Amino acid sequence: MGRYFQPEIETASQEQIREWQSERLVRQIQNVWDNVPIYRKRMEEAGLTPADIQSVDDLKKLPFITKDDLRDEYPFGLLARPLSECVRIQSTSGTTGRRVVAFYTQHDVDLWEECCARAIVAAGGTEEDVCQICYGYGLFTGGPGLNGGSHKVGCLTLPMSSGNTERQIQFMTDLGSTILCCTPSYAAYLAESIHERGVRDQIRLKAGIFGAEAWTEEMRHDIEDKLGIKAYDIYGLTEISGPGVSFECSEQRGMHVNEDHFIAEVINPKTGEVLPDGEKGELVFTSITKEAFPLIRYRTRDICILTHEKCSCGRTHVRMTKPLGRSDDMLIVKGVNVFPSQIETVLINKGYPANYQIIVDRVNNSDTIEVQVEMTPEMFSDSLSAVSAKEKELVDALKAMLGIYAKVKLVNPKAITRSEGKAVRVIDKRNLYQG
Amino acid sequence: MTVKQISVFLENKPGKLADFTDVLSANGIDMRAMSLAEAADFGIVRIIVDDVYNASTVIKDAGYIFSITKVLAIEMPDEPGALSRIIRLLGDNEINLEYMYAFTAPKKNSAYMILRVPDNEKAIEVLGRKGIRPVCHDDLVEM
Secondary structure, X not given: OOOOOOHHHHOOOHHHHHHHHHHHHHHHHHHHHHHOHHHHHHHHHOOOOHHHOOOHHHHHHXXXXXXXXXXXXXXXXXXXXXXXXXXXXXXXXXXXXXXXXXXXXXXXXXXXXXXXHHHHHHOOOOOOOEEEEOOOOOOOOHHHHHHHHHHHHOOEXXXXXXXXXXXXXXXHHXXXXXXXXXXXXXXXXXXXXXXXXXXXXXXOOOEEEEEOOXXXXXXXXXXXXXXXXXXXXXXXXXXXXXXXXXXXXXXXXXXXXXXXOEEEEEEOOOOOOEOOOOOOEEEEEEEOOOOOOOOOOEEEEEEEOEEOOOOXXXXXXXXXXXXXXXXXXXXXXXXXXXXXXXXXXXXXXXXXXXXXXXXXXXXXXXXXXXXXXXXXXXXXXXXXXXXXXXXXXXXXXXXXXXXXXXXXXXXXXXXXXXXXXXXXXXXXXXXXXXX | OOEEEEEEEEEXXXXXXXXXXXXXXXXXXXXXXXXXXXXXXXXXXXXXXXXXXXXXXXXXXOOOOEEEEEEEEEEEOOOOOHHHHHHHHHHHOOOOOOEEEEEEEOOOOEEEEEEEOOOHHHHHHHHHHXXXXXXXXHHHHHO
16 A cells, blocks of 8 residues: 555545535535525525535535534434434534534445545555554544544554553553554553553554644654654544544645545634635535535634645645634533533522633643632531532532533632633633644 | 631632731731631631621621631530530430530630531530530620
8 A cells, every 4th residue: 555545536636626526515515405404594595506506616605504503403404314324423522502413324434434544544554554543432433433444444453442541551562553543642641651661662653643632743742752653633523524534644734634525614703704725714614425414614613724735745635734723612621522601501500600710721641620610608608518518519510511520619709800801711721722 | 605606718728818817917806716627629717706797897898708607615624524525415415516626715714615516406405404504605705
């Protein structure tokens, strides 16, 4: 196998790519017009019919679809195929009220796995490699996506799932894993654990494919040094398919979007206007080959920059920067999507004031989240156990809402600064976004 | 036959207790007794003062969250077994002790225990049967 998984696609001319995109977009728009009522309704509201979409140049005429729409249409509203043709669902990391379930036909699973295979080959993977996958398996797309990609490349696949570091390291040394797929924070943790155990000379890793959360160049260098590997970034989202929507090549200068399947646009998040290459804006995807769950102009809320500049790796597909931020207030903590509004809902339900602050940090390469809440006379009592019980009740309610543990810190009234205008609700000390 | 205790919420951070005691001293408030209970991130400071109304006004104006609780203050003879007898008496009558702390009254040359129980009336009755009478808030001023 060469340097590409599908060379004729990955190195096709940009004209060729546009031709594929136009042809597939026209077909997809007819498909959603015929099969998904919300798209037809939105197009009609915009005065459009499928005849108005003749090529990729017409994409900008189409209305956007948002995560709220996905939530409103949960679970079956966006299905474009009968359930009998679907073979799989995956789901976002799942926060109450924001859960998104994506459906896949066998064709959809195959194209997703192909995208992951391209990422593995770009990281130097061949059928000689042993690919250790420590992303979670299950509803989360990380494990299943890379697993399928690894099969397609022909690697020996180790479906480890996440956690159990002892066993991870044992398999890594005993079976001679050469490619590691996991979140960057877990890679950093594994690297440290390997050093602590003094088994660095027993591992044979050459590359890592790390995604599902933001990470910095410093973190990349740290992991690369500690493990003696090259660390590649991978990007994706369940709504569009999963990991592999875009991936890094050996140049490590942006991630190539798999444009034969997903059209990427960058827009001004306020006006919706499409921005040219090099300008920072919100990333929008259109899945032009998906059968079961096609999304047209899906607003990712991720802020990034696109470039069509020639890449020396030979791939011609457009490159995107790592996400440089969010256009909404969503936080990703331990791979889980957290919205401040969810925390606010819990506080109000439990009788606390809506004046709160969320402090996100990364301690020993693991995300932490702390919610500072102002004490009220109603919550207070002279009994430590009574106050602690109230605190625990709030911790439990937050866990039920967010799906992860959030530390609660009760603070004095007015301890949380009232800012003029928009309150500063979130302090993210991780400093993960660059640029 | 109870005394009023003021309990104040404090963050468990360096200087927070000093900030609080500064507020009291700046307003000329003298504490008869004080105890501190701490969790990981917060603490509850409990104080006994002569003028509860004045102190609570000062504490409130300084922006603290507080509560006022009626607790029992019992004079203890300075001899072995004195405390045990009282606690045993409460225990034998199924009265749970949530917390307690001590203070002394130098003028009277005696020691007092502050007891926090769920049901003051029941505790007063049980203690009264053995001739033990908790002091009331006005008694503090005499001490």
